[in-house]
Amino acid sequence: MKNAVVSDVVAGILELKERLGATILAHYYQEGEIQEIADITGDSLKLARAATQVQSPVIVFCGVHFMAETAKMLNPTKKVLLPDLKAGCSLSDSCPADKLARYQEMLRINGRRFQTVTYINSSAAVKALSDWVVTSGNAEEIVRQVPEDQEILFVPDRHLGSYLEEVTGRKMILWNGSCMVHEVFSIRDLLDAKKRLPQAKTLAHPECPANIREHSDFIGGTEAMLRYVGQWAEPTDFLVATEANMLWQLQTKHPRHRYHPVPGITCACNKCPHMARNTLEKIRDCLRYGEPEITWQPEFDAARRVLERSLLPSSR
Ligand code: 13P
Ligand code: SF4
Numbered sequence: 001m002k003n004a005v006v007s008d009v010v011a012g013i014l015e016l017k018e019r020l021g022a023t024i025l026a027h028y029y030q031e032g033e034i035q036e037i038a039d040i041t042g043d044s045l046k047l048a049r050a051a052t053q054v055q056s057p058v059i060v061f062c063g064v065h066f067m068a069e070t071a072k073m074l075n076p077t078k079k080v081l082l083p084d085l086k087a088g089c090s091l092s093d094s095c096p097a098d099k100l101a102r103y104q105e106m107l108r109i110n111g112r113r114f115q116t117v118t119y120i121n122s123s124a125a126v127k128a129l130s131d132w133v134v135t136s137g138n139a140e141e142i143v144r145q146v147p148e149d150q151e152i153l154f155v156p157d158r159h160l161g162s163y164l165e166e167v168t169g170r171k172m173i174l175w176n177g178s179c180m181v182h183e184v185f186s187i188r189d190l191l192d193a194k195k196r197l198p199q200a201k202t203l204a205h206p207e208c209p210a211n212i213r214e215h216s217d218f219i220g221g222t223e224a225m226l227r228y229v230g231q232w233a234e235p236t237d238f239l240v241a242t243e244a245n246m247l248w249q250l251q252t253k254h255p256r257h258r259y260h261p262v263p264g265i266t267c268a269c270n271k272c273p274h275m276a277r278n279t280l281e282k283i284r285d286c287l288r289y290g291e292p293e294i295t296w297q298p299e300f301d302a303a304r305r306v307l308e309r310s311l312l313p314s315s316r
Contacts, residue, residue, distance in 0.1 A: 016287035021056040027063035032248035043223040045137035073304040083282035085292040094177030095156035097125035114151035128302035136221025163206040182207035184264040200237035
């Protein structure tokens with residue numbers, strides 16, 4: 001988009017936002033121009049908690065469907081708008097609720113005692129079937145508190161699951177899902193980049209496969225990455241193995257460093273096509289027309305209880 005058109009669209013968003021009383025929440029994987037107009041940016045955990053504090057009548061969630069759904073469940077009286085209702089997630093798609101329910105039933109018939117720990121990247125119907133919902137920010141803490149006499153069924157991300165097995169020493173039953181963005185980082189390109197920049201530190205999201213994680217200096221979710229680079233006083237090179245828009249946030253908060261995206265095997269940019277469905281024009285239009293809206297669904301009641309006990313420690 002040309003600069004003058006961008007400024008017009010941004011001016012329209014700001015005017016509508018003021019008039020309607022809307023708060024814009026944006027995930028770090030949104031384009032920089034979207035993060036720039038947001039009231040709050042964050043990882044999944046920060047945004048879910050922030051949603052509970054919103055006082056304005058409208059929340060515009062710039063992220064994907066499960067995130068907007070989570071915001072609605074945690075603050076049900078607000079009108080929650082998602083600029084593009086088709087903004088999904090490959091992890092969420094990999095675990096349909098009916099398939100999970102059948103698998104849980106099979107485990108129970110076989111006499112297995114287990115708790116289901118579910119990554120937040122999942123539908124409300126899947127959350128409703130779970131004992132715990134975790135994000136990259138609190139997964140380790142929750143896994144550690146599941147009683148030892150119970151097995152853990154971890155869904156849907158097998159890579160985050162195997163990372164949690166490594167750090168907690170707890171063996172889990174892993175669902176076979178993965179993130180289409182983190183799954184495709186190229187180990188060959190990462191090793192080449194490390195040769196070119198031997199002094200660089202490598203950051204990897206725990207949704208990355210083990211071959212990427214084992215060549216990394218730091219493994220953590222997006223909020224943890226921000227904290228980690230913030231600790232380096234000296235200008236440093238970082239190779240970043242997560243969705244490429246994260247570089248905008250890193251650059252903005254900690255501009256003294258240099259950031260280099262780790263390329264993927266299928267595409268050099270590693271942008272999430274689901275996150276990319278949201279645009280400035282769609283944000284303006286959802287404010288203008290009051291839709292697409294996340295409306296209350298029957299499964300939200302049960303999912304909400306799991307979300308609250310998992311993400312809001314004060315409600316445990
Ligand atoms: P976090 O930002 O919570 O680490 O999540 C990453 C992600 O893949 C969101 O879809
Ligand atoms: Fe889902 Fe991966 Fe996109 Fe996050 S980056 S929304 S996990 S597909």
